Amino acid sequence: MDENKVIICRCEDVTLKEIRNAIREGFTTVEEIKRVTRSGMGPCQGKTCGLLIAKEISQMTGKPMEEIELQNIRPPYGGITFEEVTKGTITENDK
Amino acid sequence: MKNKANVVVIGGGVVGCSIAYNLAKKGVKDVVLLEKSYLSSGATGRCGAGVRQQWGTKQNCLLASESMNIFENFADILQIKRDIELKQKGYLLLAYSDKELEQFKKNIEVQHSLNIPSVLLTPKEAKEIVPNLNIEKLVGAAYCAKDGHANPFQVTLGYAEAAQRLGVEINKFTEVKDIKTKNDALLGVQTNKGFIECKKVVVAAGGWTQNITKMAKIDLPIYSERHEILVTESVKSILDPMLMSFSYNIYCQQEPVGSFIMGYGPENEPHSYNMESSWKFLETMSKKATWLLPPLKNIRIIRQWAGLYNISPDRQPIVSQINQVEGLYVACGFSGHGFMLAPAVGILMADIVTGDKLTYDVILDLERFNRGEIIEEPSVV
Ligand SMILES: Cc1cc2nc3c(=O)[nH]c(=O)nc-3n(C[C@H](O)[C@H](O)[C@H](O)COP(=O)(O)OP(=O)(O)OC[C@H]3O[C@@H](n4cnc5c(N)ncnc54)[C@H](O)[C@@H]3O)c2cc1C
Numbered sequence: 001m002d003e004n005k006v007i008i009c010r011c012e013d014v015t016l017k018e019i020r021n022a023i024r025e026g027f028t029t030v031e032e033i034k035r036v037t038r039s040g041m042g043p044c045q046g047k048t049c050g051l052l053i054a055k056e057i058s059q060m061t062g063k064p065m066e067e068i069e070l071q072n073i074r075p076p077y078g079g080i081t082f083e084e085v086t087k088g089t090i091t092e093n094d095k
Numbered sequence: 096m097k098n099k100a101n102v103v104v105i106g107g108g109v110v111g112c113s114i115a116y117n118l119a120k121k122g123v124k125d126v127v128l129l130e131k132s133y134l135s136s137g138a139t140g141r142c143g144a145g146v147r148q149q150w151g152t153k154q155n156c157l158l159a160s161e162s163m164n165i166f167e168n169f170a171d172i173l174q175i176k177r178d179i180e181l182k183q184k185g186y187l188l189l190a191y192s193d194k195e196l197e198q199f200k201k202n203i204e205v206q207h208s209l210n211i212p213s214v215l216l217t218p219k220e221a222k223e224i225v226p227n228l229n230i231e232k233l234v235g236a237a238y239c240a241k242d243g244h245a246n247p248f249q250v251t252l253g254y255a256e257a258a259q260r261l262g263v264e265i266n267k268f269t270e271v272k273d274i275k276t277k278n279d280a281l282l283g284v285q286t287n288k289g290f291i292e293c294k295k296v297v298v299a300a301g302g303w304t305q306n307i308t309k310m311a312k313i314d315l316p317i318y319s320e321r322h323e324i325l326v327t328e329s330v331k332s333i334l335d336p337m338l339m340s341f342s343y344n345i346y347c348q349q350e351p352v353g354s355f356i357m358g359y360g361p362e363n364e365p366h367s368y369n370m371e372s373s374w375k376f377l378e379t380m381s382k383k384a385t386w387l388l389p390p391l392k393n394i395r396i397i398r399q400w401a402g403l404y405n406i407s408p409d410r411q412p413i414v415s416q417i418n419q420v421e422g423l424y425v426a427c428g429f430s431g432h433g434f435m436l437a438p439a440v441g442i443l444m445a446d447i448v449t450g451d452k453l454t455y456d457v458i459l460d461l462e463r464f465n466r467g468e469i470i471e472e473p474s475v476v
Contacts, residue, residue, distance in 0.1 A: 032133045035140060035248040038352070043328050043397045074398045075372050079328065083392035085381035 008056075009049035011042020019053055023060045030054055030071045043079050046071045096266050096288055100127040102295040102448060103284050105271050105307055107132075108139035109247060109434055110426050111299035112254035113441025116173070119261035121445050126263045127293075128255075129286060131270035135251040137301040139434060141370075141402030143324060143346055143356055145337045146435040147186040147242040148211045151202040151473040154457040155411075155432075156209045158439040161455065165438035166245050173257035179249045182351045185336035186242035187221060187228075188474075190235045195342055198473050199237040206239070213239040227333055227390050242337065244348055247434055254441070271300075274310040274423075281311075281422040295422040295448060302368065302403030304427035311420050316464055317407050317428045318366040322358060323376040325399035329353030333390060341474060345383050355394065357384055360431075372399045406430050409469035414443050415461040424448060425461070430475060 003017035014037045022033045030046075030053050033039060039053060040046025046053075054068040076085075101123055104115045107130025115128045130136070146166060148159040165172060169179050190196040199215060206213045214237070221236040222228055255265055266288070273285035274296060283292040298307050302319035329352050337348035347357035357380060377399060385392045407413050407428030417423040426444050429436065439455060446453045458468065 027133075029133060031136070035133075035135060036252065041326075041398075043395065045398060072400075074400050075374075076377065076396055076399065079395040079397045081393055081395050082381040082385045085377055085396070086385060086392070 008052050009037070009039035009042065009046070011044055012038040014039040014049070016056070019056050020060065023057055028057055028061050028063075030057070030069065034071055040071050045073055045077070096269070096291070097125065097127055097264055098289060098291055099125070100291050100293040101125040102127075102297060103291055103293045104128045104297045104299060105284070106130065106137070106298065106300040107134040107251070107255070107265065107267065108137045108299065108301050109135070109251045109254065109437040110301070110429070110440055111297075112251050112258060113437045114297055114299055114426060114444045115263045115265070116254045116258040116261070117441040117445035118448060119258050119263050121449055121451075123445075123449065124262065126258070127291060128258070128263060128265045129269045129271055129284070130265070130267050133267055134255055134265075135248050138402045138404070139247050139251055139301070141324065141400060142247055142434050143348070143358055144244050144247045144434060145186065145242075145339075145346060145348060146245055147239065147337070149186055149188060149202065149206060149213050149237055149239050149242060149474065151198070151205060152470060153205055153209070154455075154470070155472055156206050156211055157455055158436050158457060160209055160211055162436055162438040163241065166250075169250070169253060173253055174260075175253050175256050177249050177253045177256070179253060180246040180351050181243065182245070183241050183243040185224070185238055185240045187224060187336040187338050188237040189221070189233060189338065189340040189343065190237070191232055191340065191342050192234060196235045199235070202474060203237060211239060212241055213237055224336060225334060225338065227388055228338070229387055229389060238336070244337065244350060250434075250437070271307060271310075274307070276311050276420055279420050281420065295424070297424040297426065297444060297448060299426045301427070301433075302405045304405060304425060308417070308423070308425060311423055313417055313419060313423070315413070315425065315427065315461075317405055317413070319368055319403040319405050320361070320364050320366055321369045321401050322361060322404050322431070323372060323380075323399060323401045324356065324358035325377065325380060325396050327355040328395045328397050330394055334388065338387065343383070343387070345387060347384055347388065355391065359383060368403065370401045370403065372401055404430050408464055409471070410475050411470040411472060412436060412440060412459050413461050414440055414447070414459040416447055417461065432475070
């Protein structure tokens with residue numbers, strides 16, 4: 001398996017190699033790896049990569065999976081356009 | 096973890112890391128930095144990451160431009176490999192009244208006295224820089240092409256890495272639980288991982304600073320307040336500078352990766368440590384942003400979050416020793432501009448702790464509030 005060709009975060013194009021390098025540098029939480037590599041910062045907010053990264057951390061540090069916290073999921077979950085937000089909320093006063 | 100140190104720095108945000116690095120650079124041995132979570136987990140990792148030199152007081156202009164010099168040469172100065180993603184495509188400050196424009200003119204005079212290359216623009220000229228800008232109601236603008244953005248995680252980690260190379264011990268996931276004093280002098284710091292004996296402690300704990308100084312029975316005149324922010328999906332570049340208005344109350348910028356990041360100052364926000372997101376922010380932000388930059392309306396918002404502003408009586412930093420407890424220092428009260436000032440603040444605090452002459456001719460001490468010398472900065476968000 002070529003670590004350089006395995007994409008872990010598809011939104012931000014982060015490879016397995018980059019994730020492993022971050023763990024080797026001492027970033028052993030999903031939140032830290034998000035910040036140094038941008039994994040999980042894209043539209044899906046780490047739905048797939050979060051778990052894959054947790055698994056890598058577990059394998060490389062020996063920490064059991066159950067003890068590894070996943071990233072925070074933030075609103076608006078799923079993504080919404082500015083127009084979709086404003087549409088339902090414009091009142092007579094705003095016009 | 097060491098159980099004895101010369102200086103303990105509390106807080107692993109950009110300010111604490113800059114201070115630790117600058118102390119080590121001045122030759123201070125056995126500096127230990129303590130961070131309760133991961134580095135940049137506080138306001139630093141939650142900020143808008145804008146860096147601007149367009150201030151209205153001489154000392155803010157000075158600190159901001161000195162910091163910009165450091166951002167511009169970051170990797171060389173710190174001898175690290177990290178890319179801090181510095182983007183210098185300007186800050187466009189928008190004026191919606193003649194009074195606001197007059198203030199910009201005055202500010203620009205101050206800025207020019209320190210060689211900050213800012214200019215005053217007509218609405219038409221502003222639109223040349225940002226073709227998508229809605230210039231309805233706009234009276235004029237101020238612009239500095241050298242202002243911009245830097246990645247706050249990379250800047251913080253850069254300082255941390257350089258500090259470690261110079262011998263600083265950084266302990267992540269280590270929480271300060273108590274500060275022990277005897278006869279108004281420091282004995283040491285109690286953490287969840289053990290006690291560290293030390294005579295000097297620098298508190299750079301962002302929104303939590305006032306809680307930590309209370310451990311040494313010091314009440315600071317600062318408070319914390321939630322500020323919300325959001326980020327969009329990445330799209331092709333349509334906005335070069337940071338857009339900012341004090342009266343319309345907004346800041347909005349497109350990061351080098353293509354996502355927009357934006358926020359505004361909340362009204363009637365209670366003093367608190369609340370970092371939850373609100374629907375109201377999303378709604379108001381969406382209205383404000385799409386009015387200012389109409390093409391935003393079809394772009395997807397992907398994440399919103401909040402962080403703490405730590406606010407002093409004049410909304411300016413406190414970088415100071417604490418007279419009542421020998422060896423205790425604080426760097427706090429940064430409001431919305433602690434990221435951009437952190438490089439210079441680190442140098443200043445290292446001067447204060449070592450007792451050297453200050454590198455910059457500025458007044459940021461705590462006693463200024465007792466002397467009634469508040470800093471009147473007209474340009475804060
Ligand atoms: C929404 C928002 C937008 C902003 N936009 C900008 C901007 O565009 N430009 C700009 O210059 N500034 C901006 N700011 C302000 C800037 O983020 C802050 O001024 C700056 O990050 C402060 O850095 P700091 O290191 O002092 O604090 P922090 O980054 O908050 O670091 C303090 C650290 O102390 C740690 N800590 C707390 N208690 C303890 C304890 N008991 N033991 C150990 N560690 C502890 C925390 O975990 C934290 O990591 C913004 C802030 C917010 C919230």
